[in-house]
Amino acid sequence: MKRPSILVLGAGYGGLATVVNLQKVLGTDAADITLINKNEYHYESTWLHEAAAGTMLPEQVRYDIKDVIDGVKVKFVQATVEAIDVTGKKVSTDNGDFTYDYIVIALGFEGETFGIEGLDKYALSIANVTAARYIREHIEYQFATWSSEEVKDDSRLTIVVGGAGFTGIEFLGELANRVPELCKEFDVPREKVRVVCVEAAPMVLPGFDPELVNYAVGNLEAKGIEFSIGTPVVEATPEGVNIKKGDDEFEFIKAGTVVWAAGVRGSKLIESTPIENMRARVKVEKDLRAPGFEDVFIVGDCALMINEETNRPFPPTAQIAMQQGEAAAKNISALIKGEETHAFEPDLKGTVCSLGEDDAIGVVFGRKVTGKRASFMKKMIDNRALYMIGGPSLVMKKGKFNVL
Ligand code: FAD
Ligand code: NAD
Known part of the structure; x- marks a missing residue:
């Protein structure tokens, strides 16, 4: 048979x-x-915000598929x-x-761009490892160009993140740590850089625990992230995004980088x-x-x-x-x-949202966690996912052990 x-x-x-x-x-x-x-590799989609911000190398996010499947039982075709x-x-x-x-x-x-004009063309999306690498390179290019141009265009140093869901917030957490490094690397004064998160809903992380949301927003704001809440992005252009602030009120944010993280x-x-x-x-x-x-x-x-x-x-x-x-x-x-x-x-089992390398918020088995403890849990969750696919050897190769 x-x-x-x-x-x-x-x-x-x-x-x-x-x-x-x-x-x-x-x-x-x-x-x-x-x-x-x-591709001949798998990428950890849940780490893409790190590769996009430049806090992790794209190579670290991916591994060869052939290393985790049994070639006798499964035929892999790229x-x-x-x-x-x-x-x-x-x-x-x-x-x-x-x-x-x-x-x-x-x-x-x-x-998902919901048909919003210009997003497909002018915004970048943390959709896969290639796209994440592109975002990293694009941001670095903007910093390098600003440093070398004679007439400086400060809007190159503005990064707009559309959407304050988990993807947007995790990306902002990485950016908050990455921006000071970029400033140092490219001789850019920190005050010249703007990172603005634009969210349509009346709150960040809609539906998530308000106490944890306040913790996240407070910590990100302390690192210089700006929030524009209840103000949907309605258009993207080559120069930036248009946001809706009231019935007939709009604001244009001129930005060298627009990252769209407003849904899938x-x-x-x-x-x-x-x-x-x-x-x-x-x-x-x-x-x-x-x-x-x-x-x-x-x-x-x-x-x-x-x-x-x-x-x-x-x-x-x-x-x-x-x-x-x-x-x-x-x-x-x-x-x-x-x-x-x-x-x-x-x-x-719960949800943990990272806020950069050493901070996070989450609800795990019904209990709220924040800070280094939550960040430790997030890394353990990431390592567990590796373990379930590739066992201990994959965890040793790709796991997160930089626990603070
Ligand atoms: P994917 O992981 O997207 O895999 C799809 C695969 O199909 C890819 O390998 C792709 O290359 C391949 N493929 C696509 N099209 C084709 C084609 N035409 N031909 C051949 N191959 C194709 N979820 C959590 O639970 N916890 C988290 O902490 C978390 N963090 C996230 C952080 C970020 C930045 C993002 C973007 C998402 C995060 N998510 C998280 C959500 C999670 O990543 C997704 O739910 C998950 O990746 C879905 O898995 P999947 O197998 O359906 O698809
Ligand atoms: P999402 O749909 O969860 O969030 C998108 C956000 O964009 C929402 O807050 C929405 O109000 C906002 N938005 C929609 N239209 C907008 C507009 N025009 N202007 C401004 N803001 C707008 O999408 P996501 O954050 O990409 O997450 C996708 C999935 O991946 C979710 O299921 C999420 O739970 C999961 N995820 C989980 C984690 C984690 O567990 N740590 C991390 C990332 C993603």
């Missing part, structure tokens, strides 16, 4: 967790497993997926076509399939299958699940993506063995 073929698209948290768990639950001859990813035909069970890539019996779509997130969506490829989706996120069945497609599993940021306690979607996080990968692997194994699939239940 022909072995079933399993295709996993994307080697982010969700895709790698799927593959690593498929390796565990399926014997060598049980299935043909193929993992397709754009390719960019171009189309997914869920009716014909075929995937087209720039490196050939692939057919499948079961597919796991784990293609992750893309920045799923992979655009989902939108060209007949699978029902909202901003490329699919409201999956309880066992993580796409509605109406028994052989299609969706995990990570392309999947959408409603939290029945709050009646709101679970936020797209690495924590959930990895748990979904494990659950999808077990459910595919069950189907191959002719057994029933199981409903996926997220096991939420």
Whole structure:
């Protein structure tokens, strides 16, 4: 009998967790497993703000996929997926076509610009390791240009961060520490540099614990970060952003760098399939299958699940993506063995938001944490994610041990 073929698209948290768990639950001859990813490396999306600010080297954020998969059980193909035909069970890539019996779509997130004019063209997004490296280089270029130009344009030294969600705040935490280093390196007076966070909602980190939010804002402001709250970005131009301050009141912030961190969506490829989706996120069945497609599993940021306690979607996080990968692997194994699939239940341990190298805020197992203790926990969470994919050797290679 022909072995079933399993295709996993994307080697982010969700895709790698799927593959690593498929390796565990399926014997060598049980299935043909193929993992397709754009790059030969995986990057830790949860560390991208560090690479973007320049507080961590881009190389540290990524590792080779072949180092963490079992080459006997899983075939890795470096390719960019171009189309997914869920009716014909075929995937087209720039490196050939692939057919499948079961597919796991784990293609992750893309920045969401909500159709706001100019953002696609003029703002930078912390979307992947290449984009993060570009942001780092762009900011350094602005500092270097300011230093060398005769007629100085101070707006080169203004950095606007759109969105005070977790990504925006974590990036600001890194920038707050990086700016003094850049000033020293490029002979720029600190007072010439502006870092402005623009948030549409009436508060920073909307919905998060207000006491922790005050702690974060206080510490970031003390390091020179400015906040403009309740003032959505409505347009980006080559010179900066326009923000809405009142019914008919707008302010233009001239800036050499605009980083857009105001929300995410799923992979655009989902939108060209007949699978029902909202901003490329699919409201999956309880066992993580796409509605109406028994052989299609969706995990990570392309999947959408409603939290029945709050009646709101679970936020797209690495924590959930990895748990979904494990659950999808077990459910595919069950189907191959002719057994029933199981409903996926997220096991939420909490949220920790870093504020730079040595500071953070969080709620862990229902308890609030701040400062160095929270920062230590964040590093342990980061190391745990490495451990779950690559075991102790990956933690030794890539782990965060600079605990203060
Ligand atoms: P991803 O990790 O985005 O992986 C998708 C993979 O698919 C990538 O390898 C990509 O290269 C590949 N891919 C995409 N398109 C194609 C294609 N067409 N062809 C082939 N391959 C393709 N969550 C937390 O839980 N905790 C945190 O602390 C945290 N911090 C974050 C910090 C930042 C700066 C950001 C941006 C996000 C953070 N998140 C955090 C959210 C978390 O990173 C995402 O929820 C998580 O990455 C989703 O995992 P995923 O597997 O769905 O996708
Ligand atoms: P988000 O959707 O959580 O936050 C986006 C922010 O941008 C919101 O505060 C929103 O009000 C604001 N915004 C939207 N439109 C705007 C506009 N026009 N002008 C100004 N502000 C605007 O997105 P994110 O921060 O990128 O996070 C994405 C996901 O990744 C979330 O699920 C988050 O929980 C997760 N994440 C987690 C961590 C962590 O756990 N430490 C870190 C980063 C990201």
